[in-house]
Amino acid sequence: AMMVSVGALVDTLKTIDLLEARGDLQYHGLKDELVATGRWALDQFLGYHWNHRIGFAEYIHPVTKQPLADEQGRLICDPGHAAEGVGFFAEYRSWLPARDRTVFRIRRDNMLPLLKEVLRFVDRHGYSPQGVMYKNIDLVTRAGTADVIVGRRTWKTAPWWNLRECAAAAVRMYALTGDPHMWAIYRRAFNATYAHYINLNIGGLELQTLDAPTLRPLTFHSATGNLDPMHSPRAREREIEALEEIARARVAVRLKGEHDA
Secondary structure, X not given: OHHHHHHHHXXXXXXXXXXXXXXXXXXXXXXXXXXXXXXXXXXXXXXXXXXXXXXXXXXXXXXXXXXXXXXXXXXXXXXXXXXXXXXXXXXXXXXXXXXXXXOOOOOOOOHHHXXXXXXXXXXXXXXXXXXXXXXXXXXXXXXXXXXXXXXXEEEOEEEHHHHHHHHHHHHHHHHHHOOHHHHHHHHHHHHHHHHHOEEHHHOOEEOOEEEOOOOXXXXXXXXXXXXXOHHHHHHHHHHHHHHHHHHHHHHHHHHHHHHHO
16 A cells, blocks of 8 residues: 555656646645655565565564565565555655655665565566466465465466556666666566457457466456556556656767767
8 A cells, every 4th residue: 555655646746847847836845745755655665575585575564574474374475566666666766865864774875776676576486387477476485376265266366467567667677777687577577468468359458367377367356347547558658758768868878979979
């Protein structure tokens, strides 16, 4: 919930920046307040949910901050949530102060390496052998684990949204760092989306949920019962923003080279 809230903060901050670019400064005083609101969430996400030894834990104990087992005793990682958080916090970083004197451990100057570690963990352990991303993996076995249980039947599902969020996060991280590993993670998530989820029966939109071991479409809705504009177009918009930044930077480098020559 907290990382989705930071995603909303980012959208609001982007809106204020756009208004200010148009000369409307009436919301300028809100920016510092909104940025401060996300600091606790950043510390929780990278300081406690992410653990170098264990991986990214979906649940942590509210007091001890240690990974918390679910009702079945499993230590769960939701790789889609981990990737989604990377994307939101990577964008949030641009509003953090360069010189940070707060009490928070995670700051603008030390967060990028940690975000890259989380995304590499997702890329390394989040995919099924069939090339789609599990909804849940077990942090002990590093294997996909059932997330839907109906009676005696269980399913290891692979929702479409986690690939879309991973793609948006990875390309944003590539734009920020130039790390070729981030570009490779982006390409894998992008290609998995369009290789497995596109359904021409609904105009080329994406199936919401596949069975991770077989790639069969499932009737379970992993987010909402409709076509869910949140994760498909919205993540794609954030992906396109990063791609445009990368393209502009490359054009600028090329023009500088031509000028110097």
